[in-house]
Amino acid sequence: MTKYDVFIIGAGPIGLACGIEAEKAGLSYVIVDKGCLVNSIYNYPLNMTFFSTSEKLEIGEVPFISHGSKPNRFEALEYYRRVSSTWNLNVSLYNKVEKVDRLEKSGEFQIITERGPFEAKAIVMATGFYDFPYLLNVPGEELTKVRHYYDEPHPYFGQKIVVIGAANSAVDVALETWRKGAEVTMVIREKEIRDSVKYWVKPDIENRIKEGSIKAFFNSSLTEIREREVEVNTPDGKLTFDNDFVLAMTGYKPDFTLLKSMGVEFQDDEYKTPKYDNITHESNASGIYLAGVVCGGLKTNKWFIENSREHAPVIIQDILKNKNEI
Numbered sequence: 001m002t003k004y005d006v007f008i009i010g011a012g013p014i015g016l017a018c019g020i021e022a023e024k025a026g027l028s029y030v031i032v033d034k035g036c037l038v039n040s041i042y043n044y045p046l047n048m049t050f051f052s053t054s055e056k057l058e059i060g061e062v063p064f065i066s067h068g069s070k071p072n073r074f075e076a077l078e079y080y081r082r083v084s085s086t087w088n089l090n091v092s093l094y095n096k097v098e099k100v101d102r103l104e105k106s107g108e109f110q111i112i113t114e115r116g117p118f119e120a121k122a123i124v125m126a127t128g129f130y131d132f133p134y135l136l137n138v139p140g141e142e143l144t145k146v147r148h149y150y151d152e153p154h155p156y157f158g159q160k161i162v163v164i165g166a167a168n169s170a171v172d173v174a175l176e177t178w179r180k181g182a183e184v185t186m187v188i189r190e191k192e193i194r195d196s197v198k199y200w201v202k203p204d205i206e207n208r209i210k211e212g213s214i215k216a217f218f219n220s221s222l223t224e225i226r227e228r229e230v231e232v233n234t235p236d237g238k239l240t241f242d243n244d245f246v247l248a249m250t251g252y253k254p255d256f257t258l259l260k261s262m263g264v265e266f267q268d269d270e271y272k273t274p275k276y277d278n279i280t281h282e283s284n285a286s287g288i289y290l291a292g293v294v295c296g297g298l299k300t301n302k303w304f305i306e307n308s309r310e311h312a313p314v315i316i317q318d319i320l321k322n323k324n325e326i
């Protein structure tokens, strides 16, 4: 079994950036992902456009040139494929990490993945937050008409859809599906559309609601989903209306179970922030580092590509320093 200096979990932009730094530092490494390359971005809505300009998403000194002022999902997929081939990164895809054990004698790690075991001296967790949606926990959530991920508007043409949520993704989904011919009702727990919604989109949704093109129930929640209808609790009482699809855009959270099983602890704050050193990014569990969005715990908008690609060099430098000290 090959023993790597660094085992990187997650082939998102930040996991790839860590691989590039390991390559530069002459450390042996592998980047393992349960899905395809940049699996989270692959699962983003098909027509999404990044809010960052392309140079802010660059890693490994590979230029990212997009056609518009902001890159879209297709350009980003192409860009990160190009990064991976330019650096000839050692990536193992469709290979979920199931378990990480610390070897008692050496303090090093054995990693169990779908495709077999690996050994490594250090682990970088770059697992993001996009794999675990917040569930509604209402009867009927298991029906196939309930979706926690949105890809494109076409399937919803002519359909009665309910969009849950009041943040950016819910607003984008409501506007895009309505513009492509869906009958859209938003069910929103809060009393208004969130302030964090992109400033160039917020007036659009507010005006569509005001003019009645998109229906919205504020201070309301879904209480039951049935094959052909939904039940909603509103300030005016319970309502039942016809429904074909429910798009629950209620956000996502990191894989706390895997972190916990590896001995990573969490701060006692509302975001369940993992404990790690702010400078080196080593977690409380020695030899296990945190990179990218996962560092924010439930505060999933704290870190993004723009501001977390810098985690990669500091982590790899610390791993290199520890290796040289042995």
Ligand SMILES: Cc1cc2nc3c(=O)[nH]c(=O)nc-3n(C[C@H](O)[C@H](O)[C@H](O)COP(=O)(O)OP(=O)(O)OC[C@H]3O[C@@H](n4cnc5c(N)ncnc54)[C@H](O)[C@@H]3O)c2cc1C
Binding pocket: 009, 010, 011, 012, 013, 014, 015, 032, 033, 034, 035, 036, 037, 038, 039, 040, 041, 044, 045, 048, 049, 050, 051, 052, 095, 096, 097, 098, 126, 127, 128, 129, 130, 131, 255, 258, 291, 292, 293, 294, 303, 304, 305, 306, 307
């Ligand atoms: C709609 C949308 C628009 C965005 N726009 C921007 C933007 O404009 N600018 C910006 O900077 N950021 C943006 N972001 C955020 C950005 O996409 C994320 O911050 C970025 O993907 C985080 O990178 P990451 O490498 O930390 O995690 P991710 O990209 O989420 O990668 C994590 C990887 O880990 C893998 N993984 C998880 N668990 C396991 C396991 N057990 N075994 C193996 N692999 C595993 C996943 O499959 C995934 O590929 C946007 C996000 C969304 C949702």
